[in-house]
Amino acid sequence: MPSLSPRLREAAVYIIQNMQKCAFMGIEKVARAANVSPSTVMRLLLKLGYKNYVEFRDELRQMVMTQLAPIDRLKAVASADTTLSETIGISFNRDISNIETTAGRNRETAWIEACSLCINASQIWVFGGRSSFAVASFLALILEQLTGKASLIAPFDESLPEIVNRIAPDHLGIVVGLPRYLRVTVDVANLVKARGAKLLAITDGPFSPLAKIADASLYAAYEGTGHHNSLVGAMALVNCLAAVLRLQQPEMVNSRLKDLEDIYAKLNLFKTYISHPCP
Template identity: 30%
Template sequence: MIHALKPTTDLANRIARIYPSLSNGHRRIADHVLGFPLESATASIEVLAERSGASNATVTRFVRALGYASYGEFRVALSDALRLAMQPVDDFADARAMTESASGTFIAALKMQRANIEEAMAALDPASIAGLVAAILGARRIFIIASGASHHVASFIEDGLALYCEADVVFATARGGPERAFRHLNAAGPGDLTIAISVPRYSRTTVQLASHSREKGATVVALTDGPTSPLAPIADFALFAPARSPLLPNSPTAVFALADALITAIARERPDAVEALKDLSRSLLWTFQH
């Protein structure tokens, strides 16, 4: 079953919070809403009850358990959640209609990426950067969590930090599902550091794992798109990389740029960085073409 409301929305978060405590009847309604949100948003209470195998009274109790005063208020929230889920598709259609040529699209994308990087640079605070670099260099272990498109940024950071940091670097979400990542992070504690990476539409798993790390006492670093991200209030340090794109759901360019800059700053602070690069070059010499 494809859950169209998987992106972080108020309604999806409300369902996720109470789902473990729901009765079987309420779970059937929740599953139906998550699996068929468009149908549910246009259904009367009688139709939703029939299609989820519940009664009208059960639907009413489910709606109130989510914190909505009425079924009408619930339908408005569901419609809002659908708009958020479909926004990238709508933006894609609008931008495609406005594009005159392939080359025009190409140049527009580069300009947007440049604007994203410039905005990311403008948001940087020197004192915060210094504190972040010191925290990474002083960490006992570094856990990295990301999914979707952010997975590639996480792999890049993992390779860079493993080269320049003495800490063990663990890409916790690289293999297996969330359960495996939670097992990794159960070992986190004071002295450890977790880097969480997510841009719209935000990964609920990444946000939950970041919260779990903070609860365990680890320092949390967020690499995300802005202060309204759900990762921002969790983080001890945050790097903001706007991810706007004229046609794609998001652009990773600014996120990669910040990741590259962070690794570069870490390398500068390591007096043995040159030797580390020499060792790497010697070990890989046979793989080079020239």
């Protein structure tokens, strides 16, 4: 850090050596711990290209949380000095930020490419493990409703090898995986590619091990306020993919949904509820 003044260097050294703590501290606490003034910390961040302290802290927090085990993430969040109302506000604001970040990470060309893969495939296989299984399950349901050719691969299914053996070159595999990435998800992704099929990854960014082997990727922000990843960004991504697919193939989608509604009616699948005014 030869280009930094002695005071800026002190602040930088403290932050580098205490990244986990700094990710959950305000600028005044960081300055006090580093034995510098808040204005010194702010000058350092401006020199590094950040607009304000919150932008820096959010980026640092996301990096730190990615590397922590769940129990350590929970301890880190619990150590933050916040009230109940602040905690509730932070949680909702974080997910609003996740949706906005997810929208900004994916260009129109990425949506078009993902939809083209879904449309051109003769069969779609969707896989995700642990918390990502919820996203994979929702995605498989939506794609089956819209295209009639999607199936969910459950990570706990004993017939997983036999299912993978059915994957053909004209199929599409979709894998859902956020940090910390599951080995089985990466293994399934590699098997899909080995079978000659196309691969679409729903993950967090281009440095994900899934994105590196996929033919196309969609990126979802996942930063949570507890020990777990937030799935709000990934779920919003699924909703958007469905909307773009309907836009790209309106006749196919409308025909599929009409047929499904007829079947729902014949099965009397949904309970009709009419709200009556109070007497």
